Amino acid sequence: MSETTTTTEALRERALKLDAADPLADRRELFALDDGVYLDGNSLGALPAHVPARVQDVLTRQWGELRIRSWEESGWWTAPERIGDRIALLVGAAAGQIVVGDSTSVNVFKAVVAAARIAGEGRDEILVDATTFPTDGYIAASAARLTGHRIVPVAPADVPAALGPRTAVVLLNQVDYRSGRLHDLPGLTAAVHAAGAVAVWDLCHSAGALPVGLDEHGVDLAVGCTYKYLNGGPGSPAYLYVAERHQAAFDSPLPGWNSHADPFGMTPDYAPADGSARGRVGTPDIVSMLTLEAALDAWDGVEVDAVRAKSLALTDFFLECVEAYVPAGRVTSVTPAAHAERGSQVALRCDDAESVMRRLIERGVVGDLRRPDVLRFGFTPLYVGFADAERAARVLAEVLAEGPAA
Secondary structure, three states: OOHHHHHHHHHHHOOOHHHHHHOOHHHHHHOOOOOOOEEEOOOOOOOOOHHHHHHHHHHHHHHHHHHHHHHHHOOOOOOHHHHHHHHHHHHHHOOEEEOOOOOOOOHHHHHHHHHHHHOOOOOEEEEEOOOOOHHHHHHHHHHHHHHHOOOEEEEEEHHHHOOOEEEEEEEEEOOOOOOOOOHHHHHHHHHHOOOEEEEEEEEOOOOOOOOOOOOOOOOOEEEEEEOOOOOOOOOOOOOEOOHOOOOOOOOOOOHHHHHHHOOOOOOOOOOOOOOHHOOOOOOOOHHHHHHHHHHHHHEEEEEOEEEEEEHHHHHHHHHHHHHHHOOOOOOEEEEOOHHEOOOEEEEEOOOOOHHHHHHHHOOOOOEEEEOOEEEEEOOOOOOOHHHHHHHHHHHHHHHHHHOOOO
16 A cells, blocks of 8 residues: 555544544534535525525515515514624624624625724824725725825734724725735734724634634724625625724615614604614615524524634644645645634645646636635534545545546
């Protein structure tokens, strides 16, 4: 028996033992999955299997039969706050601080403008993660133009040194979408506050993958999407967190009838509602929102700490398998090895990455690509197992052994 065969068998056996001991293993049965390996939940989470029947009820009974009565009888009107409270449990926030609705981009705009207003006069700089997801930068720049501020791009590690008396707002991603690097939310938030500024965090790549601790760490405002690790479905509504201490001062740049203190009064003057409802704008996207609510049932009884422990174990094991199977020098991890600096994905720099990912997908291993040369593999602990990690690494090695595509 060759050394390669022995190594493969040993890793496969370990994967089976790890899956057998996994306290979250039974969650996989809650999702509609095939025989492939799905490692793209950091872009679009898998469908929880019970969701179609729940959505069918929304369409046929709530909309089809009850029609307008469903705003009250089916709880449509209170859905943004009700679902927000469920997400709050996953990001370490008390009830009454998260409202669901709109897209992440829209919520970034609300949060940055409102944060600039909270920061007050004499502060005219908005620090933005220089490596941020592009839309966050676009939105922040637009918010800066509208509020008379200027944008200062800065790497997250350099934020403490860049803070000063002119800093109004700091907008950061907790996990870098490209590399999977986890930034120091507690430390950076404390530094922002010490400088007298307001911290806004984008949780798109962290909520549902690791503990966030919004209340514990004193975050001011936060936004996030729900279609990645929260499995809410394509284009599912995002959310906005406004810490209770800031809610009375939260001045939304998008005041709509849904966030009015008396929404059915139809008065010409705007008076904001109390609490998280101030983050609402227009009529909620009810079908998508209730799809998300149903999807969140997959989290019932799950502790985020257990998710984090499995995430780290999965990514550790995947990196070990890659090192064992892939010839040296063919890929390089750009995801930090240190647990304190790692989210729930592994990003590998690879020549001919686009062709490699295409061939991986053809063989049943679905990840994604960030051009020009980064392969991304997202590990969603609710439905990804250790055998998946081993298979993905083994198929990657097979594809690389074939050389560049013809």
